[in-house]
Amino acid sequence: MDLAEWRAECQALGVPVYRAGQIWHGLQDRMIGSWDELTILPAALRRALAEKFDVAALTVAEVREAADGVRKLLLACRDGELIESVLIPAKDRWTLCVSSQAGCAFGCAFCASGKAGLARNLVAGEIVGQVVLAAKWLRENGSADVAAGLLRPQNIVVMGMGEPFANYDEVLKALHILNAPDGLNIGARHITISTCGVVQGIRRLAEEGVQFELSVSLHAPSDALRTRLMPVNQRWPLVRLLEACRDYTEATNRIITFEYTLVRGVNDQPEHAQRLIELLRGWKCRVNLIPLSPVAEFAGEAPDERTCEAFCDALESARISTTLRRSRGGQTNAACGQLRLRRRGKVISQ
Numbered sequence: 294m295d296l297a298e299w300r301a302e303c304q305a306l307g308v309p310v311y312r313a314g315q316i317w318h319g320l321q322d323r324m325i326g327s328w329d330e331l332t333i334l335p336a337a338l339r340r341a342l343a344e345k346f347d348v349a350a351l352t353v354a355e356v357r358e359a360a361d362g363v364r365k366l367l368l369a370c371r372d373g374e375l376i377e378s379v380l381i382p383a384k385d386r387w388t389l390c391v392s393s394q395a396g397c398a399f400g401c402a403f404c405a406s407g408k409a410g411l412a413r414n415l416v417a418g419e420i421v422g423q424v425v426l427a428a429k430w431l432r433e434n435g436s437a438d439v440a441a442g443l444l445r446p447q448n449i450v451v452m453g454m455g456e457p458f459a460n461y462d463e464v465l466k467a468l469h470i471l472n473a474p475d476g477l478n479i480g481a482r483h484i485t486i487s488t489c490g491v492v493q494g495i496r497r498l499a500e501e502g503v504q505f506e507l508s509v510s511l512h513a514p515s516d517a518l519r520t521r522l523m524p525v526n527q528r529w530p531l532v533r534l535l536e537a538c539r540d541y542t543e544a545t546n547r548i549i550t551f552e553y554t555l556v557r558g559v560n561d562q563p564e565h566a567q568r569l570i571e572l573l574r575g576w577k578c579r580v581n582l583i584p585l586s587p588v589a590e591f592a593g594e595a596p597d598e599r600t601c602e603a604f605c606d607a608l609e610s611a612r613i614s615t616t617l618r619r620s621r622g623g624q625t626n627a628a629c630g631q632l633r634l635r636r637r638g639k640v641i642s643q
């Protein structure tokens with residue numbers, strides 16, 4: 294709930310509205326794990342809140358740490374659903390990749406999250422809860438490789454399990470709560486929504502007047518190949534997707550980042566780069582190239598370094614701003630949904 298909703302709740306409970314600020318501070322800054330910790334509130338109010346609201350909707354089920362510093366958190370929801378958040382360190386900050394759904398219905402070929410289908414949407418509290426829990430985990434397991442005082446995520450990417458635009462209202466609500474100046478105050482430009490290409494979500498976001506960043510997973514420069522890799526392309530083929538992206542850029546004056554996972558022999562050849570250039574030439578956009586992170590369920594491999602660099606150079610030569618990223622967290626099963634799938638597999642086979 295946002296601060297306005299807490300104020301309304303206080304009115305409904307018959308307690309002074311200033312209590313809403315104390316509750317908000319307890320949840321957002323102190324990151325309380327139970328109402329009993331918020332001793333500034335009268336005991337009767339704490340009891341009333343405990344009956345109605347769950348402040349610990351998520352618990353940490355498992356943490357995997359990779360040699361490159363990536364921490365993958367497998368989190369258990371109250372109903373037993375498992376979701377994933379990934380903490381990615383940089384020199385002076387943490388980025389947290391959060392999930393928007395438990396599972397995913399979109400079934401992209403090289404993504405473990407889609408393999409078991411969609412279980413359910415997350416509510417806003419479970420999305421904000423991932424950030425709060427990650428911050429708490431960092432506080433309690435502080436890492437020497439990150440400067441003191443930065444023990445909470447500074448960047449949020451909604452790029453974990455699920456398609457954010459398939460859970461539009463709860464995701465946007467959560468992002469507004471994370472962005473609230475009197476709350477966690479994570480700057481809008483440090484928050485990225487990543488879609489597999491849900492056109493109606495892109496169009497809706499264009500009308501919101503928000504400053505959040507948008508990234509779109511492209512992964513292929515032709516409909517035939519993209520449909521093979523991403524079934525969503527059947528519903529919204531490239532022409533409609535790119536039209537929505539152009540309209541978004543025009544309406545918001547914001548630059549879209551296109552994600553392109555490079556898969557050896559599938560979409561990494563010079564002709565693919567050329568076709569991509571034809572699609573994006575002259576646009577104000579960025580391209581992120583990401584060599585495939587292996588998933589047991591997809592028989593694909595990352596291209597070798599020379600192929601990745603050649604692809605990157607081709608785009609750069611066409612004046613398309615391009616970054617060749619390294620897939621991180623390989624030893625943690627950190628690609629989207631892998632840890633959950635392993636755990637579910639274990640549970641199912643027991």
Ligand code: SF4
Nearest residue numbers: 397400401404407455
């Ligand atoms: S890549 Fe994203 S949209 Fe595609 S299956 Fe995975 S979680 Fe779903």
